[in-house]
Amino acid sequence: MQDPQAAGPSIGLQNAIDCDLHPAVPSMAVLLPYLDEYWREMVSVRALDRLNLSLTSYPQNAPLSCRPDWMPADGTKAGASLAMMQRHVIDRYKLRFGILNCLYGAQVFHSEDMAAAFCRATNDWIRDEWLGRDARLRASIVIPAHNTELAVQEIERRANDFRFVQVLMLVSGEVTLGRRQLWPIYRLAEQLKLPIGIHAGSAYRYAPTAVGWPSYYVEDYIAQSAAFENQLQSMISEGVFAKFPDLKVVAIESGLTWLSGFIWRADKTWKGVRAEVPWVTRAPSEILRDHVRLTAQPIDAADEREAILRLVDHLKSDRLFLFSTDYPHWQFDEDNALPAGLPDALARNILFDNALATYPRLSKADQPMEVAR
């Protein structure tokens, strides 16, 4: 039967690369086959399967967490069905590639071993149930970012499967992302041509705002962009990009309008105190232009077309923004995934070329792959 929405949009999204799709782990049952006997027994003994391990940053019933017309009628988690994702986005927009960013509790478990086991299982499940069932899909590697050694092992496990195109970290984990203890992750990511995708969301080791615990979800949500500022400033100041000159970072779901104020403050202040961070030899905005990319949903502006054009002008680059639907999160209605009326060259960059330049493994995945370790 023809879906009423399947007529498709008039805007030219065909062959676009969607850099932010969220598949949901429907329940722990799907991960059990990928856990070893110890963890399988622990799931049962500790009743882990009764927990809803959606990230607190994306409460399942918050309106933002799922667009109403994308909500499954049967009460299952939004994003858990490949068929629905295909119907709502992948087929509808005739995407060339879609990059899966699985937001799930595995990456924030306090136990490092447990986090590693469940991240591994999540990646295996993504590989089999999503990548293996739709050739247009690619995925980010979910890692236990709070244990560098285990995180590196998980990235190594995916190294030869080119359908994994990125390493996923939350914007608010346990430490500022520039810290040297994380550098083995960045070293390996650079070597394997995997950008570091920094996604909105917190592991809640600390208050999600810099000034204390908020009372309301809206406070938490609005504070995300401040966390992105903090993390980019940390990575620049600690010298991550001086150490790893080929490393790319993708800020996912950061909103965009904070960028202008941020680079102005960062550049201005750097000029006065740069001797404290002498490895930062260029203005932060220049470093950002070379190393940081951002997904373009949400944009968080009254006039989103105008906002994008201003940022392109201020940042002096039309290579920074990556198309995303942020499916199933509710960032736009109907088919307005990209602001209308952008100049053709800029729209083409956002929809196709910028993603191909940011994710070198995208084009490699069509080649034969070795079996993942």
Place this chain on the structure above:
Amino acid sequence: MTRHVVATVDQVPPGQRLLVTVAGREIGIFNIDGEFFAVGNRCPHNGASLCKGRIVGLVEASQPGSYQFSRKGEFLRCPWHGWEFDLRTGKSWCEPDRTKVRSYELKVEAGETLVEGDLRAETFPVSVEKEYVVLEL
């Protein structure tokens, strides 16, 4: 070009500075290990009295965590916003081509050569026994 005697050499010992006014302009005279340099007392950024800033060295890094310190005492740091200026060239560290403080030629000359020349000593008389810092403006 007029030559101005702005100081005696012993008025500005190594590592020290002296603020002088020449033809209505405030200029800082700096002694870096016996070499004399002069820059205007106005930060090109926001107009602070630049020459009252801290005299510092050059900090560089080949990679994060590796601090290379050189050219001790050859940079001037603006007291307002901390921008660093190379005393030898007047160029700022951050924007060397765009943001510079005016720098001036200085020469050290013996008093005996000066008394007979076309110098202009605005602040003090010149005697033959001493050495003088001469600025061309």
